[in-house]
Amino acid sequence: MSATVLHGEDLVLPFLLERASVRGRLVRLFRTADYVLSAHRYPEAVSRHLAELLVLGASFVGALKFEGVFSLQVRGNGPVRLMVVDVTNDGVMRGYASFDRARVEKLAKANAATLFGGGVLVLTVDQRAVGGDLQQGIVRLDGESLSEALLTYFRQSEQIPTAVRTASGRAPLGGRWRAAGILLQAMPGEGARDPAERGEHWRRVVMLLDTVTEEELLDERLAPHDLLFRLFHEEGVRVFDPWRIEPGCSCSEERARDMLLQFPVEEIAGMRRDDGSIEVTCQFCSRSYVFDREAVERILGERRRREEVRG
Incomplete structure (x- = not known):
């Protein structure tokens, strides 16, 4: 492994599983999640879904090269009407949710389906400020989590096998919000030529990803390198330079x-x-x-x- 990462940093850490030729990104958002979620008195269910969206936005933007703003939005017709995460090419991230508090608090089961109702996930890259274009992708919001909607996007639009695990919650001491996750992708044209062998490699690393616990993802004492080695040490983990994330807002x-x-x-x-x-x-x-x-x-x-x- 290589690249220097400090404990507690907010980051996107790209890595490669050499044996399987699978690329991944580890996301940790401790300061950023607390900054975004503490700015408002969101109900617990709204906070957890916004934390998940922060992680998904960071994991997606970690693979992009752009100058401007990447935005991940959920637009629904349920108790939560809008949820949005923005991140600039400099790594400055913010998030917001618009919702009907009374309707949210009446929900017996607060998952993506009940919170957002029928809705869409919108991905936008806006480079107009530097003379570029506005690019947008839209996928229907299916499943019980926002992660499932993002997986649907990759399956339908990018046709890239993708797996993701996310976690969020308050720290036992102090109650600060934390959010983290790991995303894996089998990139086209990389790895074994035999489709059956590629499929076996993919199934194996997804099984390893499924063993990670929420406690491990959110443990500030567990260095990102150590977590990746714990999960994928038999795969040959190569870590690249991290992309730093920091909380902030463009308002003035x-x-x-x-x-x-x-x-x-x-x-x-x-x-x-x-x-x-x-x-x-x-x-x-x-x-x-x-x-x-x-x-x-x-x-x-x-x-x-x-x-x-x-x-």
Whole structure:
């Protein structure tokens, strides 16, 4: 093995199982999961599914080369209407969920099917800020977990055999949220020429992946290298340079102001509080931006000028 990884780092760690010619990515999101989930008072079921989506987003983006933002969204018609994870090419990640709290809390069984109802999983790579394109893939949300939906995407769209295990939960001491996972993929054109032999290799490494426990995935004392060696030591594990993940949000006062300017004058005026100010709260990180009476008047003036120009 190679590559230096510090304990407790948030990362995507690519690796290769040389005997089986299977590629994989180990994901650990300790600071990021706690940052995203602690920003809101989500019900437990919503938090766990958003934690899973964070891991799936990181495991997917670890195989991409892009400049911009990768987004993994779940759009449903159930108690959870929207769940989204964004990660930039610099590894800055955020997440958010929109839901009906009363309906979520009434659920007897909170899995992906009951939380989202009929919905879709949307994968987007947005490189328009650097002159690139917007690429998007959509797959129907099937199964009882978000992981099953991602596996369906790889099976239908990429036709790549894929297996994944994820885990999330609060730390026994301190209650911080943690999330982690391992994804395996049998890449086309790699490995044994005999299809039967490739199939045997694939089944063997998937069986090994199935032995990993949630405790192992979430154990901050267990180094990623040691976990991979524990699971796949007979496969010949080659570890590559990690891709660091850090929590963060792209919101700013300027962006909040630009967002207000997208609304008609009447709607902006209707947002004012008794003192004439407007408060804008970021859905992702819960940070608030307050525009006082004078700032709101300037925003209204600019919006009126824009409407006059448009006629």
